Amino acid sequence: MIKRLLLLLTVIVPTLQLKAIDRDSTETILRPVFAAYTVEAGSAHLTDTYLTPLKYDGWHAAIDYQRYQAMKFSPENWTMRLHLNLTADKTDNPARNASMWSLMLAADWGMMHKFRPVENLTLALGGSTGIEIGCLYNDRNGNNPASAKAAWTVNLTGFASYRTQLWKIPVTLTYHPTLPLTGIFFSPDYGELYYEIYLGDHSGLVHGAWWGNYFSLDNQLSADFSFGSTNLRLGYHGKIFSSKVNDIVTNIFTHAFTIGISGEWISINPRKGIPAKTRIINALY
Amino acid sequence: MNRIIFTLLCALILSCMSSCHKVEEYANDPRGNFEALWTILDEHYCFFEEKGVDWDAVHDKYARRIGDEMTREELFIVCADMLDELRDGHVNLTAPFNTSYYRKWWSDYPQNFSERLIEEAYFNFNYRQSSGMMFGILSENIGYIRYSSFSTPIGEGNLDNVLYFLRNTQGLIIDIRDNGGGNLTNVRTLVARFITEPTVVGYISHKTGPGHNDFSEPRAFTYNPADIGRIRWGKPVIVLTNRSTFSAANNFASIMKFLPGVRIVGATTGGGSGLPYSSEIPCGWSVRFSACSMLDADRVSTEGGVEPSEGCAIDMNPQDALQGKDSILEFAIALLQSNIIPTQTPTENT
Numbered sequence: 001m002i003k004r005l006l007l008l009l010t011v012i013v014p015t016l017q018l019k020a021i022d023r024d025s026t027e028t029i030l031r032p033v034f035a036a037y038t039v040e041a042g043s044a045h046l047t048d049t050y051l052t053p054l055k056y057d058g059w060h061a062a063i064d065y066q067r068y069q070a071m072k073f074s075p076e077n078w079t080m081r082l083h084l085n086l087t088a089d090k091t092d093n094p095a096r097n098a099s100m101w102s103l104m105l106a107a108d109w110g111m112m113h114k115f116r117p118v119e120n121l122t123l124a125l126g127g128s129t130g131i132e133i134g135c136l137y138n139d140r141n142g143n144n145p146a147s148a149k150a151a152w153t154v155n156l157t158g159f160a161s162y163r164t165q166l167w168k169i170p171v172t173l174t175y176h177p178t179l180p181l182t183g184i185f186f187s188p189d190y191g192e193l194y195y196e197i198y199l200g201d202h203s204g205l206v207h208g209a210w211w212g213n214y215f216s217l218d219n220q221l222s223a224d225f226s227f228g229s230t231n232l233r234l235g236y237h238g239k240i241f242s243s244k245v246n247d248i249v250t251n252i253f254t255h256a257f258t259i260g261i262s263g264e265w266i267s268i269n270p271r272k273g274i275p276a277k278t279r280i281i282n283a284l285y
Numbered sequence: 286m287n288r289i290i291f292t293l294l295c296a297l298i299l300s301c302m303s304s305c306h307k308v309e310e311y312a313n314d315p316r317g318n319f320e321a322l323w324t325i326l327d328e329h330y331c332f333f334e335e336k337g338v339d340w341d342a343v344h345d346k347y348a349r350r351i352g353d354e355m356t357r358e359e360l361f362i363v364c365a366d367m368l369d370e371l372r373d374g375h376v377n378l379t380a381p382f383n384t385s386y387y388r389k390w391w392s393d394y395p396q397n398f399s400e401r402l403i404e405e406a407y408f409n410f411n412y413r414q415s416s417g418m419m420f421g422i423l424s425e426n427i428g429y430i431r432y433s434s435f436s437t438p439i440g441e442g443n444l445d446n447v448l449y450f451l452r453n454t455q456g457l458i459i460d461i462r463d464n465g466g467g468n469l470t471n472v473r474t475l476v477a478r479f480i481t482e483p484t485v486v487g488y489i490s491h492k493t494g495p496g497h498n499d500f501s502e503p504r505a506f507t508y509n510p511a512d513i514g515r516i517r518w519g520k521p522v523i524v525l526t527n528r529s530t531f532s533a534a535n536n537f538a539s540i541m542k543f544l545p546g547v548r549i550v551g552a553t554t555g556g557g558s559g560l561p562y563s564s565e566i567p568c569g570w571s572v573r574f575s576a577c578s579m580l581d582a583d584r585v586s587t588e589g590g591v592e593p594s595e596g597c598a599i600d601m602n603p604q605d606a607l608q609g610k611d612s613i614l615e616f617a618i619a620l621l622q623s624n625i626i627p628t629q630t631p632t633e634n635t
Binding site for chain 1 (some may be wrong): 305306307308309310313321325329331381469489491492493494495499501504506507560561562563564565566567568569571573576577
């Protein structure tokens with residue numbers, strides 16, 4: 001086995017002149033990974049009528065990981081994204097005498113077809129599939145303290161990426177929404193306590209998702225400021241989630257400022273080195 | 286391309302606006318809080334039909350007492366009075382200054398129990414305690430366990446020790462008088478020592494919607510006997526009950542009543558067969574109420590209580606108590622000594 005080392009190479013945005021590279025059949029295509037690690041802080045607005053009919057407001061925090069890479073089979077036209085997000089929200093009721101927590105883990109993977117309608121602008125549209133699991137916990141409730149959430153969805157996704165300069169700093173502006181179209185999700189019955197599920201009543205817990213009973217829209221807006229080998233990522237992450245099944249309504253709205261780092265990485269076999277003729281195809285451009 | 290993007294954006298915005306499900310909101314004023322409380326019960330409470338409560342009429346009756354200028358204390362009194370119409374010990378309204386509680390389910394009945402009488406007259410304060418259980422051997426060679434709250438966890442090892450200590454007695458009395466309930470998993474742990482095979486011990490039905498008659502089909506739930514290696518009790522058992530035997534203790538009585546070799550002695554229990562559910566109203570007061578109905582093994586509701594076994598209904602005689610005798614316990618001792626209660630199975634399973 002050849003022991004592969006992961007080399008961190010910086011691919012500075014302005015140096016990527018795809019159009020200037022001759023398309024030689026002998027050239028090696030390199031598909032750098034564009035990855036972003038961010039933390040989020042903002043506000044959360046939670047309602048879950050299984051727990052309470054009141055709207056709770058409070059803070060939202062999350063860590064987020066995104067990984068883009070051009071697809072191997074058609075790297076110029078197709079790109080993929082892996083996205084992981086772990087959130088924790090802590091909210092209070094209007095009277096500020098009860099708290100509700102939310103802990104959610106979301107993961108999705110998707111492929112998108114890229115379009116380049118004008119210079120410096122890339123649009124992408126495709127599909128993804130993902131899971132989201134977690135629960136809301138209300139610390140004042142006795143037999144119904146938690147509302148578990150679990151879903152597997154098939155999503156419409158895409159992005160718009162625009163490269164420009166701000167204050168002479170290369171910057172990439174990206175908007176990436178994800179909209180679940182269908183899937184399945186978990187919900188107990190209207191007045192069913194989890195004790196019944198514990199006793200073995202597992203009927204009617206899984207529901208088909210469509211926009212009428214399960215709507216979620218994830219909006220990520222980011223600006224990657226290039227400072228040499230690493231980008232500073234600033235942005236906004238907002239999520240709208242609303243479900244209604246068995247007369248149980250859940251609304252989760254979060255708005256957050258995001259900050260983190262991003263960059264492009266290429267994994268190269270050190271024994272083979274970098275081939276003489278290479279062409280780098282970025283995930284976002 | 287621009288047209289496509291514009292169309293997609295419009296679709297996203299429209300879908301977002303139309304797909305967020307609304308939750309009814311109430312003002313945080315006396316009328317808003319009253320309406321929120323009434324609606325929560327209207328949509329979730331599970332015993333309207335069984336108790337013959339006309340909740341709409343209750344609304345009209347108490348809505349008249351709501352005024353815009355009333356204080357929180359005054360509002361609390363009206364709301365508490367409204368909840369009392371449900372005649373349910375599982376219904377409480379909790380505010381920072383008070384918790385409402387319907388007490389007539391036990392206050393209108395004789396107490397039928399004195400802990401001091403048991404401890405002094407029957408054990409001379411010389412008894413054992415383990416895992417929430419007070420236990421000992423009565424002079425008639427009958428085992429006695431007092432379990433005062435199902436909120437206290439029962440350890441499997443503790444139960445082994447208790448039953449082993451009582452192994453040479455001719456029968457067992459489990460005293461759950463004044464046991465106001467607690468955790469149903471403790472009921473399961475205790476019952477498992479008195480069954481020898483998986484046993485349907487009751488049924489549960491929950492609300493499937495906000496309508497008063499929206500209920501799921503009652504679903505059986507089964508308890509398994511204690512694991513191999515644990516001590517199971519096969520000799521006659523008597524469970525002592527009074528009106529303050531409530532909630533999880535009521536459930537325990539309803540299960541034990543159906544087991545062979547078990548008799549329920551004393552008074553009808555206090556009921557409380559609805560599994561409580563919590564919610565709240567805009568001013569921050571929390572409300573607890575019955576949301577799921579638990580039925581006995583014959584699919585009969587025990588919300589009104591579990592009656593003693595046939596011929597086993599007895600109240601405590603105050604004269605007996607003055608003479609250091611617990612009439613209900615004496616009745617149970619005599620019943621065990623009469624040997625009319627059948628033995629179930631071998632006492633130990635090791």
